[in-house]
Amino acid sequence: MDQNLKMKIRSDFMKKVVIVGGGIGGMAVANTLISGKINAEVTVVTQSPHYFSGPSRPLLLTKEQTLDRIVRGYEEAIRKGVKVVVGTAFSIDPANRKVRYVGGYTSSGGVGELAYDYLVLAPGVVLDGSGITGYDKYRHNVLNVYDPGRVHLLRSKIWSAERGTIVVYAPKAPYRCAPAPTETALLIDSVLRHRGVRDKFKIVHIDANDKTQPPVIADVVSQIYSRQGIELVTNQEIVEIGEREVVTKSGERYKYDVLAMLEPNRAPKFVEEAGLGKTWIDVRSPQDLRHPKYDDVLAVGDAAGLPFPKNQEIAFESALFAANKILEMEGSSYRASVQYAFVGWAYVGNPEGRLESLSVRFGLDFTSQPPKPSKDPEPKRDYTLAKDNWEQSYLANLFGYS
């Protein structure tokens, strides 16, 4: 038989796994399925031809991190056998097993459709300010370390402003990366000390939660804040943004010159439109990430409705559980070893304003009940370096190069 025909027949019989989102969760699923030698075509549809890693983005503020170290492309993953489609998924039809996407700038553009036998949703979060009055008009004032573009503008402002009030805001949990708002406040404090202008600025951290996140290190953060002169306001949800002030639900007004604000997080709208969940994607359990209504739709990472913090380790672990479930359904004996537990490092800046950030270590182990928290409250430079190694090894493992 003709070789091309043989290949076509083989691919017609291959299962089709479509993964939406080529980040931590999506790439972990793709790699695990490839390692499990599943007889399937694994396609990742992802909105950008590159991935921008999260954990050390806050260090772009202090210029301790550079973009080239935290951006990766998909070329090595493609070499390993993952198909990558650059496009933004905008609708899912779970009854007919179809994903629709609009082409990204390296594809031919236009709208495309992918059929699947298994769909894994790993699109991460969207930052949703739509419930905040004045957001549309003043969105350009809303800066933070979450967004690749806005982090640069925030950096430029804190390196050039002469005086004023900087408001940092954390929305109600769960949101992606619990300590990022406190990291933002403390790294801004370091930059201003480094510049010798800290006494010309007021830094106010407004938090919609009853303590800073994650709760396990809230006491440590509060002590460091009082030493560094950062004002902390808890239980205050921002509901309105103006040109120079924000208003909270209880009517308090805070003036700002620089607003470093994280919007509430949610899964992309197409999830709700497809009936797969409201704010997050519904799953059966943290170990069985299939949608309650559909055996062939799974969700992983930050977009999944898991009872855990939204961070990289949990995203990765949920991805391994999801990949294991697909392998099990396909009759493969391969399983990735996985359990839910994480260790993290939160940047706490440098009290003397040296651009060598210190970090505190914290963790949560979900293998015991109740989950076991751990922390070392002593800020250390070694922890910042450990976080860098950890992030770099994730990128090397998932994207195939350092």
Ligand SMILES: Cc1cc2nc3c(=O)[nH]c(=O)nc-3n(C[C@H](O)[C@H](O)[C@H](O)COP(=O)(O)OP(=O)(O)OC[C@H]3O[C@@H](n4cnc5c(N)ncnc54)[C@H](O)[C@@H]3O)c2cc1C
């Ligand atoms: C500033 C910052 C600091 C952080 N710090 C830490 C930390 O210190 N420790 C820690 O453990 N975690 C940290 N995180 C969190 C960590 O990065 C995330 O939890 C993790 O990346 C979640 O993985 P994910 O696969 O769910 O989403 P992501 O890794 O974000 O991947 C989602 C992918 O899907 C793509 N996508 C989105 N929508 C669509 C669509 N409609 N169609 C196609 N593709 C789509 C995106 O472009 C992206 O490539 C931080 C994150 C940020 C932003």
